[in-house]
Amino acid sequence: MKEHLSTILKELESVLSGADTYSAEKLAEKINRVDRVFIAGNGRSGLAGKMFAMRLMHIGYKAYVVGETITPSISGDDLLIIISGSGKTQTLAHFAKKANEVNSEIALLTTNTDSPIASESDLVIEVPAVTKATAHERATIQPLGSQFDQSAHLLLDGIIVYLLEHLTKEDHEALQKKHTNLE
Numbered sequence: 001m002k003e004h005l006s007t008i009l010k011e012l013e014s015v016l017s018g019a020d021t022y023s024a025e026k027l028a029e030k031i032n033r034v035d036r037v038f039i040a041g042n043g044r045s046g047l048a049g050k051m052f053a054m055r056l057m058h059i060g061y062k063a064y065v066v067g068e069t070i071t072p073s074i075s076g077d078d079l080l081i082i083i084s085g086s087g088k089t090q091t092l093a094h095f096a097k098k099a100n101e102v103n104s105e106i107a108l109l110t111t112n113t114d115s116p117i118a119s120e121s122d123l124v125i126e127v128p129a130v131t132k133a134t135a136h137e138r139a140t141i142q143p144l145g146s147q148f149d150q151s152a153h154l155l156l157d158g159i160i161v162y163l164l165e166h167l168t169k170e171d172h173e174a175l176q177k178k179h180t181n182l183e
């Protein structure tokens with residue numbers, strides 16, 4: 001088990017050292033500028049997105065998860081962030097088209113910069129990880145898209161730290177207060 005964990009950490013270090021951090025910083029700046037942030041992803045990519053949305057709320061941004069019952073309609077002053085390893089998931093491609101129709105900005109976190117969702121996006125952040133589509137051809141000890149899902153989660157947590165350090169000045173106490181008291 002220790003060996004597996006050590007290998008997973010090495011995989012993540014290798015992926016994240018090749019991630020497009022320049023674009024990740026641009027994404028942080030967009031988040032800071034737009035009115036509201038909408039986050040979409042399916043499966044485990046979607047779970048990484050939900051964790052990111054929660055932290056954005058904690059640090060003072062208006063964040064919504066696409067598909068939740070209380071999520072309002074998106075508009076031209078908003079940003080849609082899509083997390084999709086393949087960049088091809090059809091429901092997400094549809095969301096990107098709809099968001100473009102109302103002129104909202106779109107950012108994509110993906111391994112596939114040459115994908116249908118990438119071509120709809122204003123900003124593409126490349127994360128060079130293995131996905132469910134490439135797991136058979138690239139080296140990882142992990143199943144399906146675990147490497148991408150984990151890398152996306154860590155990169156998004158990195159954006160939270162960047163926002164806290166450079167763009168918002170929320171302190172730990174303010175974050176604690178925003179965390180739900182219904183638990």
Ligand SMILES: O=C([C@H](O)CO)[C@H](O)[C@H](O)COP(=O)(O)O
Nearest residue numbers: 043044045084085086089144145
């Ligand atoms: O659940 C997923 C995981 O990769 C399976 O290991 C995917 O995130 C889900 O299938 C959505 O796919 P992508 O849009 O390509 O991330």
